[in-house]
Amino acid sequence: MGGWLSARELHHVRGGRDVLSLGSLDVAPGSRLCVLGANGAGKTTLLRLLAGVERPRLGQVSLDGVSVTGGGVAVRRRIAYTAQRPVLLSTTARRNVELPLRWRRVPRKRCRSLANAALERLRIGHLAERQARSLSGGEQQRVNLARAVALDPDVLLLDEPAASLDAESRTAFLDDLGRALADRATTVVHVSHRVEEAMRLADQVIALINGRVHQVGSAAELIHRPISADVARLVGYDNLVPAHVRSDGTVLIGQTATGLRLAGYKGPASVAVFANGVRPAAEGDAAGVPARVRHVSLGPGYWTVSLTVSLPGVTDLAMTLPIGTPVAPEGSTVRVVFDPSLSTVLPATAATRQPHPLPVPALDPATALLSL
Amino acid sequence: MTEPVIDVLARSTAVALWTTLIAGVLGISLGTALALARVGRRGILIAIVNTGMALPTVVVGLSVALLLWRTGPLGDLGLIYTLRGVVVAQVLLATPLVTGVTLAALRQLPRELPEQLRALGANRIQLVLRMWLEARLALLAAVMAGFGLAISEVGAAMIVGGNIHGHTQVMTTAIVETVSRGEFGVAITYGAVLLGVAFLVNAVLALAQRRGSSWADG
Incomplete structure (x- = not known):
């Protein structure tokens, strides 16, 4: 016992x-x-x-x-x-x-x-x-x-x-x-x-x-x-990006829509996203954060792509893609969106609590x- | 008249074994206590032990003789010019040595061992016994070092024992005396016998060391 x-x-x-x-x-x-x-x-x-x-x-x-x-x-x-x-x-x-x-x-x-x-x-x-x-x-x-x-x-x-x-x-x-x-x-x-x-x-x-x-x-x-950016880091979120939630729930990075939503909150926030939750935006997709491909490396079964986000005050992003996926060459510019099932939006009150x-x-x- | 060498040898061996026994018990206990003491409290004690390991034997002999002298503070014990007095002096010399080697041996063990043993439910006695077992080879070396000091010591034995024929003369003091008389052949014989005894005792201890290892492993 x-x-x-x-x-x-x-x-x-x-x-x-x-x-x-x-x-x-x-x-x-x-x-x-x-x-x-x-x-x-x-x-x-x-x-x-x-x-x-x-x-x-x-x-x-x-x-x-x-x-x-x-x-x-x-x-x-x-x-x-x-x-x-x-x-x-x-x-x-x-x-x-x-x-x-x-x-x-x-x-x-x-x-x-x-x-x-x-x-x-x-x-x-x-x-x-x-x-x-x-x-x-x-x-x-x-x-x-x-x-x-x-x-x-x-x-x-x-x-x-x-x-x-x-x-x-x-x-x-x-x-x-x-x-x-x-x-x-x-x-x-x-x-x-x-x-x-x-x-x-x-x-x-x-x-x-x-x-x-x-x-x-x-x-x-x-x-x-x-409940906070620190906990998000601890549980393995690869990316923590400053964001803003509009009154309609749209989550923006800079002035760009991410494809994420958070209802019932308006104001500054952070987006926590796993590297495999960052994806290239589809053709014709209105959302998408512009980023430059800084480095591409091969891991076991996936590509690891380091991105520099082309927005003021936004940090770099890590993205992993399945090995069969076409990857943009280093130096090129891409637009990325975040998979809602692999992302979470942390209101600033929680992130700084x-x-x-x-x-x-x-x-x-x-x-x-x-x-x- | 020259006393049979076997008698002198028996006296020497008895003094060395008693010294080893007493200094072994004291030194291993003190070394263990120091090894398990909280760090802040043991610095000065370790310094004292280290100093004790380098004590000049004649200084210890002189100090003990002054204490045991018939008019001295411990004169009533009647230990001056006795083998017991020699043992007292040699214990004072050997104990810091055994303590120091024990401390070094136990500090060689993994730092986390005592707390791991406690965490596994060892009480204080079980903890100490297990640590001794873990450091058994080095602890036997500590005992051997104590015996080596006792069997070869001459300064304190001469001053406290007085090198009295048939009473307090031991092998080392006998060698000094025969050399001073110019009897080098006798001195060399005594020396060879002394070396033989030291080898024999150390061989027995080494055997015990090996047996101890297999027993602990079994």
């Missing part, structure tokens, strides 16, 4: 810098929460404070009402924390998994069967007798996770579990991790800077920017309705609840 993890008024300072400031966080038993943030956003700090391996400057972390902050062994043993860089012991993979179980006075035979099961779940059963430190980075990360999963903790805290893996290994690893956790009631909090990890593993996501929570919701909500105070999104109380 997962535990109810709570944090209250957490503030942390490192090197004289305010690295984390969090009002209130409650993670319900069995829920899967992802803390999404760029490097240096305070994700690891938050996880370490939740794990009790570091004390906050101010505030309290508790598990089912028992203080984790400076707590004893009993409460720490209900939480398993895996660091981003696996710290494995100089023994076999199996012993690495068994040892924390032995510390909990689990009988030797039971230790072995739990360790074997955890190693199998992470698909490294065949490496059980190998020296853990001689394994590859990906295999070591799997041992690291098997060690945590074998403990069947009430709370599992994962720090960028797939960070050190290449794209192919990461996909397989995340599948295996998801499978290993699938039938467990463990409360899982994991931090990542990749939104795709959040989508795979979490039912709730916190967008953490500069040590402060900017948005809470499902991964899909954050992607489709980011400060993280305090934030409206609390309507969340399923059975999963996670966060307020500031």
Whole structure:
């Protein structure tokens, strides 16, 4: 059974810098929460404070009402924390998994069967007798996770579990991790800077920017309705362009129509658009932002086109096109429009909004609840 | 009359082993405490330990002799010109060495290891034992260094023990005495025997090191 993890008024300072400031966080038993943030956003700090391996400057972390902050062994043993860089012991993979179980006075035979099961779940059963430190980075990360999963903790805290893996290994690893956790009631909090990890593993996501929570919701909500330009950048929007919304809802960049609309708002805004949502305007299309093709490069299955928008105050644009599409040569001028399904318009009030105070999104109380 | 070399050797070995045992326990404990202490608090202590590693043996011998002298502050203990007094002096010399090597050994471990062990649910004793196991080879080197110092030390043994025949004379002080008498053959014999014992003890420790590794890996 997962535990109810709570944090209250957490503030942390490192090197004289305010690295984390969090009002209130409650993670319900069995829920899967992802803390999404760029490097240096305070994700690891938050996880370490939740794990009790570091004390906050101010505030309290508790598990089912028992203080984790400076707590004893009993409460720490209900939480398993895996660091981003696996710290494995100089023994076999199996012993690495068994040892924390032995510390909990689990009988030797039971230790072995739990360790074997955890190693199998992470698909490294065949490496059980190998020296853990001689394994590859990906295999070591799997041992690291098997060690945590074998403990069947009430709370599992994962720090960028797939960070050190290449794209192919990461996909397989995340599948295996998801499978290993699938039938467990463990409360899982994991931090990542990749939104795709959040989508795979979490039912709730916190967008953490500069040590402060900017948005809470499902991964899909954050992607489709980011509340600010910072969150839009975090969830992977490649382009953020200053725009203006007319009273009829038409979204303009400069004085040019983009093909996007936003009802119920008039005034300055930003357009966030994925690179694959930028498309050359069709012949005869009235909308279209004029841009010069600065650079064209070939990626796996697509063209990446760098555009310089020919309007005052507008930044460059990135566009990706399927590899079969004809691409305008470098130096030529094109007109581009934005695919509404791959774009979002952020009113300026949202784009410039400060993280305090934030409206609390309507969340399923059975999963996670966060307020500031 | 010359005392049988075996008696002097037995005395030397006993003093060195007692010194190694006491300095090992003290040095490894202190080194561990320093390695796990908060960074801000340990700087001065580390500086003291580092200074202690370079203590001149005759200065320590003189200081201990003054303390243990019959009219000195610890004179009532009756340790001057005894093997126990020699052990006290050598422990003072060997402990900073063992502490320093232990500290260096534990600081060689991954910086995140202690917190990872805590996060996996280790209590304080389990954490320390695991860290020792992780640094076992270097810790045995620390113990070997302590033994090496004790078995070869002459200045403090001479001053505190007094090199009394049949009582406090150890191999090193016996070598000094025979050389001063011009008996170089005897001195060389003593030296060879001393080297043999040092080799034997270190071989046993090296074997323990290897066994320890396989046990930890198993």
